Amino acid sequence: MNRLDVLERIQRRVLWLSTYMVHHANTLRPNPDGVKVGGHQASSSSVVSLLTALYFAALQRDDLVAVKAHASPAFYAIQYLRGRLPAGALRELRSFGGLQAYPSRRKNAEVVDLSTGSMGLGAVQATFGALASRYIVDHFSGRAGGRVIVMVGDAELDEGNVGEALAEEAVGRLANVLWIVDVNRQSLDRIVPDGRLRQTRAMFEAGGWHVIELRWGRRLQTLFATPGGDGLRRRLDAMTNGEYQRLLRLPLGGVRKALVTDHEGRVDQPLDRLLSDTGDAALGELVADRGGHDLRLILEACDEAGRVRDRPAVIFAHTIKGWGLPIAGDPLNHTMLLTQSQVDALRGALGIGDGEEWDGFAPGSQEAELVRGLPPLFTPPAPSASREEVPSQLDETYPAECSTQEAFGRVLGALSRLPAADRIVTVSADVAVTTHLAGWINRKGVYFPEPKSNAFADVPQAVQWKESPAGQHIELGIAEHNLFLLLGALGLSRELYGEPLLPIGTLYDPFVTRGLDALYHALYSGSRFIVAATPSGVSLSPEGGAHQSVITPGIGIALPGIVYWDPAFALEVEWILLEGLRGLADGQGEAVYLRLSTRPLDQSLAPRPSAAYRAGVLRGAYRLVDARGEPGWDPDANAVSVFAAGVTVPEAVHAGRALRERGVLASVFVVTSPDRLYRDVREPRPYLEELVSPEEEGVPIVSVLDGHSHALAFLGAALGASQLALGVDDFGQSGTRADLYRHYGIDAPAITRAAQVLLGGG
Numbered sequence: 001m002n003r004l005d006v007l008e009r010i011q012r013r014v015l016w017l018s019t020y021m022v023h024h025a026n027t028l029r030p031n032p033d034g035v036k037v038g039g040h041q042a043s044s045s046s047v048v049s050l051l052t053a054l055y056f057a058a059l060q061r062d063d064l065v066a067v068k069a070h071a072s073p074a075f076y077a078i079q080y081l082r083g084r085l086p087a088g089a090l091r092e093l094r095s096f097g098g099l100q101a102y103p104s105r106r107k108n109a110e111v112v113d114l115s116t117g118s119m120g121l122g123a124v125q126a127t128f129g130a131l132a133s134r135y136i137v138d139h140f141s142g143r144a145g146g147r148v149i150v151m152v153g154d155a156e157l158d159e160g161n162v163g164e165a166l167a168e169e170a171v172g173r174l175a176n177v178l179w180i181v182d183v184n185r186q187s188l189d190r191i192v193p194d195g196r197l198r199q200t201r202a203m204f205e206a207g208g209w210h211v212i213e214l215r216w217g218r219r220l221q222t223l224f225a226t227p228g229g230d231g232l233r234r235r236l237d238a239m240t241n242g243e244y245q246r247l248l249r250l251p252l253g254g255v256r257k258a259l260v261t262d263h264e265g266r267v268d269q270p271l272d273r274l275l276s277d278t279g280d281a282a283l284g285e286l287v288a289d290r291g292g293h294d295l296r297l298i299l300e301a302c303d304e305a306g307r308v309r310d311r312p313a314v315i316f317a318h319t320i321k322g323w324g325l326p327i328a329g330d331p332l333n334h335t336m337l338l339t340q341s342q343v344d345a346l347r348g349a350l351g352i353g354d355g356e357e358w359d360g361f362a363p364g365s366q367e368a369e370l371v372r373g374l375p376p377l378f379t380p381p382a383p384s385a386s387r388e389e390v391p392s393q394l395d396e397t398y399p400a401e402c403s404t405q406e407a408f409g410r411v412l413g414a415l416s417r418l419p420a421a422d423r424i425v426t427v428s429a430d431v432a433v434t435t436h437l438a439g440w441i442n443r444k445g446v447y448f449p450e451p452k453s454n455a456f457a458d459v460p461q462a463v464q465w466k467e468s469p470a471g472q473h474i475e476l477g478i479a480e481h482n483l484f485l486l487l488g489a490l491g492l493s494r495e496l497y498g499e500p501l502l503p504i505g506t507l508y509d510p511f512v513t514r515g516l517d518a519l520y521h522a523l524y525s526g527s528r529f530i531v532a533a534t535p536s537g538v539s540l541s542p543e544g545g546a547h548q549s550v551i552t553p554g555i556g557i558a559l560p561g562i563v564y565w566d567p568a569f570a571l572e573v574e575w576i577l578l579e580g581l582r583g584l585a586d587g588q589g590e591a592v593y594l595r596l597s598t599r600p601l602d603q604s605l606a607p608r609p610s611a612a613y614r615a616g617v618l619r620g621a622y623r624l625v626d627a628r629g630e631p632g633w634d635p636d637a638n639a640v641s642v643f644a645a646g647v648t649v650p651e652a653v654h655a656g657r658a659l660r661e662r663g664v665l666a667s668v669f670v671v672t673s674p675d676r677l678y679r680d681v682r683e684p685r686p687y688l689e690e691l692v693s694p695e696e697e698g699v700p701i702v703s704v705l706d707g708h709s710h711a712l713a714f715l716g717a718a719l720g721a722s723q724l725a726l727g728v729d730d731f732g733q734s735g736t737r738a739d740l741y742r743h744y745g746i747d748a749p750a751i752t753r754a755a756q757v758l759l760g761g762g
Contacts, residue, residue: 003057006366007295010081011052013360013367015324016350017077018044020357021090023343029091037094038101042322042333043070046184046292047151050317051078053298054149054180061375062146064496066114066126068153068182069102079111080360082377087358106526113378113496115525120159121485121518123150123179125525127165127312128482128489129496130174131474134449135425136499138469140386145497146378147306150179155187157200161481161518168476172208173449177312178305179204182292184321185241188334194240201316210313212301214291223286228274235259235271236287247287248320248329252280255287288328292317381498383587388420390502390582398570401600404646405534407570408596409436411577412504416443420502423585425490426473427505429483435506435534437473438463445471480515483507484531488522491529494587502584503529509536509549509595516555523561523591530580531562534596537706538728538744539647541737548732552595553645553711557675562591564675566646566705569606572617572672579618597706599647599737619687620676624649625656625668628693633665635699640664640755641692643715645671645705648746652704655751664755667696671703674711681718688718700758702726704746724754 022039031037047068054065055078067075076099079085085099092098100107102117114129116122130148137144156162165171181200185192204211216224216236224233239247247258260272275283291297298317305313322328325346327336338346347357361367396414398407415421416439425447426437445466452467476482483505490503512519512533522529538548556564565576576594583589607613607624616622621643627633640659644652649670656666669691671677680687689697701723703712709727716723728744741747 001366001369003370004295006370007052007056010056010367010370011048011295012350013081014052014074014077015045015048016346016352017080017090017358018048018073019325019338019346020343021077021093022073023338024091025093025095026337027340029095038335039073039093039337040070040334041073041325041338042327042330042336043068043153044073045323045325045328046319046321047071047182048074048323049293049295050151050180050182050298050319051075053295053302055082055377056370056374057299058302059149059375059377060146062378064113064126064129064146064148064378066116066122066148066150067103068151068156069116069119069122070153071151071182072099072101072103075103076111082371082374084111084377087360090358104524106524109526115521117524118517118521119156120152120162121481121521122525123152123156124161124165124482125485125488125522126150127171127174127177127179128486129492130177131170131449131486132489132493132501133176133497134174135447135474135490136493136497136501138447138449139422139472140384140499145176147176147178148174150177152179152181154181154183154185154197154200155192157181158187158196161479161485163203164477164479164482165485166203166207166209168482170449170474172311174312175309178302179312179314181314181316183316183318185245186321186331186334191241191245191331197316204314208311210305210308210311211316212304212313213316213318214294214297214301215318217289217291217294218297219286220289223274226274228270231268231271232259232274235268245329245331252284255284256280259283259287288320290318290320292319293323380495383494384499386499388423388585390420390578390585391418392578392582394574394578396574398603399600400603402570402603403598403600404567404570404573404594404596405436405598406600407573408532408534408577408594409439410570411574412437413439413443416440420581420585421472423500424472424502424504424581427476427483427486427490427503428473429476429480429507430478431507432473432475433463435508435532437506441465441473444473447471447474480507480511481518484515484518484522487529487531488518488525488527491522491527491584491591492525495526500585500587502581504532505529506532506534508547509533509552510547512549512552512555520559523559528584528587528589528591530577530584530592530594532594532596534594535598536595537597537647538732538740539597539599539706539737541735541740544734545732549707550728550730550732551708553674553705553707556593556595557678557711559593562593563673564593564595565673566595566707567617567672568601568644568646568649568670569603571606571609575614575617576672595646595707597647601647601650605650605653616691617672620673620680621669621671621687621691623667623691624670625653625666627656627665627667628696630660630665635695638664638759639696639699640666640758641669641696641699641701641721642666642751642755643669643671643701643703643712645674645707645712647706648704651741651746651748651751654748655755658748658752659755662752662756664759666755667699671705671712674705678714681714686718688715692719697721700755702751702754702758704751706746722758724758726750726754
């Protein structure tokens with residue numbers, strides 16, 4: 001059995017199935033909506049050879065693969081041919097409950113190793129997964145996993161987060177990473193600029209990667225080696241991307257003329273003689289002979305990459321978008337779909353008989369025998385039996401005046417002395433010290449795959465920067481995308497590597513928006529982690545609008561897969577963080593977003609510690625001041641409910657006292673999680689209806705937080721009461737805290753006025 005011949009037949013079947021399943025979804029399957037289903041036949045076909053070489057020859061048992069998102073039809077076809085999907089699954093591409101448009105671990109975990117889709121993000125999170133794997137080996141003496149293989153399109157590398165990741169020093173040490181770049185010279189709208197490949201290659205080289213390039217196939221290389229062949233090489237290499245793409249679309253006779261004639265109409269006689277024995281049809285096929293469609297060259301490149309032991313490797317594989325299809329090379333083929341007549345022609349060219357459209361490999365065939373002899377594809381390992389119990393509370397004390405950010409640092413410090421800390425890994429994008437991670441770092445050290453010397457080791461410093469494979473803090477450059485994607489990778493360690501980690505990342509809350517796309521991707525991939533975003537709001541008053549977060553509460557409520565918290569007091573931070581870590585440890589919880597502040601609050605305002613207090617905190621809200629027992633309390637005349645989140649709780653308490661002097665009796669509720677309250681509203685018996693007694697449900701509501709007012713604006717509707725929602729609804733600015741609270745209407749007098757307005761006295 002000639003393996004290359006068998007692989008050639010396999011890739012023809014992959015090309016057919018990937019093209020036909022898109023055609024079926026758009027043309028043959030009932031479509032009540034009448035909306036185009038789509039499916040990217042051209043983008044998928046450009047990597048058919050690359051995926052065939054990987055999945056039917058080069059992959060090893062423990063290799064993880066992140067597939068180019070637009071190649072999902074080819075990927076699904078291969079999963080079917082490898083026996084991991086039934087034929088019926090292919091018929092449900094892009095249908096409800098079926099195979100997703102782009103590889104999704106959340107939706108199709110039975111075949112998808114790593115989610116891709118949003119350009120650049122899946123590739124980087126996958127790469128950081130290799131760092132997570134290395135971390136696990138260094139800390140738990142686990143067996144080294146397989147490679148992480150990432151396939152991306154060349155236009156995908158335009159995404160800035162790719163360059164940010166490649167610039168990370170640790171990434172250049174990951175010898176178990178292989179990227180394969182599909183260089184098809186086309187993006188969605190246009191032909192890729194001519195200098196882009198040179199720039200991209202330089203980016204990888206600067207990061208220390210081993211670079212391999214597959215430009216031309218063996219047929220062209222053979223011709224290049226003949227007398228006069230170097231002229232053809234120079235002619236093809238000198239073409240702009242646009243000229244080459246145009247060459248692919250010329251009628252047969254036009255290819256020769258375009259090759260041998262220069263811009264002034266002069267004929268290159270040596271080149272004309274070289275091509276004289278090649279017919280027009282053969283010449284058209286010859287100029288399309290790209291290295292990324294030459295199975296032997298692809299396998300040789302994979303072998304070369306596998307021999308590299310000290311750095312990551314990348315293969316730039318030149319391909320043709322739409323390879324093997326009548327739309328090959330068309331600059332607008334990204335969304336094109338083959339017509340029925342074109343599909344029929346393809347059926348004939350590939351030898352697909354009637355009724356054989358969904359056939360796999362016949363038992364006993366050479367293709368089936370090759371598949372039978374392959375190592376199994378990646379299967380997630382069984383989770384480690386090792387479990388470190390996260391306590392429900394700590395023996396930690398907090399200052400009389402304490403911010404939630406300081407409490408966060410103190411909780412981590414207390415945890416660092418417990419066995420549960422062995423599973424915690426912290427991550428920061430160059431803000432570790434200013435987000436209260438210094439104590440943790442001093443005790444646990446900084447992680448780097450290789451030991452590094454500390455030039456300041458002999459100098460007393462507040463933070464001892466000791467980098468080694470034993471460290472438990474990973475420091476990144478200023479790149480929030482990297483932060484969230486690394487958290488995403490670390491948070492999948494149980495599922496992908498069998499060892500649970502408890503990742504905690506810190507950043508400034510205003511910069512959550514900068515990395516939001518990456519955060520969303522990390523959550524969509526099914527990852528769980530904790531984000532401590534601090535400081536937040538205009539309470540960071542001198543810093544001004546660029547460093548003051550306004551819209552993040554709404555983001556916290558809207559993001560699926562993560563619970564947003566805005567605690568007021570130190571003990572609340574402890575309880576929430578421990579509960580979040582317990583959820584990560586048992587694999588049952590969601591990710592956590594802690595919105596913290598540097599504003600110190602008087603801890604004596606908090607209730608005395610109790611089971612009821614803790615339960616209310618973790619359910620999202622609790623009653624701090626109960627006015628119902630006040631003499632003369634009348635829900636129809638002089639009562640108001642004030643709901644306050646985070647650092648605005650003291651203002652709510654002070655407003656309540658001022659209102660009492662005016663004959664208005666205010667109950668104050670502390671909202672620790674607007675997110676939990678909002679989600680719970682849709683339950684048959686919402687927690688709000690327990691928190692607020694029946695006689696209070698019509699009492700007017702004032703809500704307040706250091707963030708956009710809409711984050712708590714649902715409370716009135718949920719309780720059937722009138723409401724005034726206070727918050728920061730404009731850009732921040734510099735000033736004192738009192739100045740800003742007064743300007744934005746979130747101070748005690750503003751709360752007092754709002755209550756009086758609701759009661760008709762404003």
